Amino acid sequence: MDLITRAAWGAKPWQGTPRSVSLSERTTVMMHYHGDPPPYSTGVRVPREVEAIHLANGWAGVGYNFLVDQAGAVYEGRGWGLVGAHCPGYNRTGFGVYVAVGGSQKPSDAALRSARDVYDEACRRTGRTLAKKGHRDGLATKCPGDPLYAWVRDGMPRPGGGSPGRPTVSLSRLIAAARNDPPRSGTPVSYSGVATVEAALVDEGLLASRYADGHFGTATVAAYAAWQRRLGFTGPDADGIPGRTSLTRLGDKYRFTVTD
Secondary structure (H helix, E strand, O other): OOEEOHHHHOOOOOOOOOOEOOHHHOOEEEEEOOOOOOOOOOOOHHHHHHHHHHHHOOOOOOOOOEEEOOOOOEEEOOOOOEOOOOOOOOOOOEEEEEEOOOOOOOOOHHHHHHHHHHHHHHHHHHOOOOEEEEHHHOOOOOOOOHHHHHHHHOOOOOOOOOOOOOOEEEHHHHHHHHHOOOOOOOOOOOOOHHHHHHHHHHHOOOOOHHHOOOOOOHHHHHHHHHHHHHOOOOHHHHOOOOOHHHHHHHHHHHOOEEEO
């Protein structure tokens, strides 16, 4: 499972100290949604928005163990070792997994694949098969919404079958995003692979987390140019617009596959 860490998405320091819990106590993976449709469905704004809501509740920070956006990115919340704040009776024994949908919105196949990745990794780490539950199994609530809950009740099948794989980043779509931000047309080119690349650049120490916003803006271009220079490129070959060699090197290091 490829995970965007708290540091990479720009999490605030914990307000207090969440309690620790051993893997031996975990019994369940519990799915959650936003309630109303969320304001953001992809990129680092997803965990940041949830964090702001939970901090306003007086909590230590994000209450979910993991958050999944509609592009399939997985963000670290309380992670594997901290007690959650997502459902009474399950905060200690359950991994709370949030998916960025609300109302009657259907989660994307990419989101479901990543949610299944979280479940499979949880079973691998605990060494046993964990229960699959939705929030409404532990509390009288509409959460996680009918579409997501139906998937849970169906056994959390992986869309398309198969086994977990590395995320993919399209070179051509990434270049289009980099060359059109700020947009000439007035509408930014949106591509989910930007978040994958930005998370890698943050981890490399080349991009401040506050600029990892899912858009290939000037800060990301400058950070990518720094990555190209780190690889030995100079002049027009280090202009911040991704090329196959530099992107493949980044993908090899951060476990994503480059496609055309």
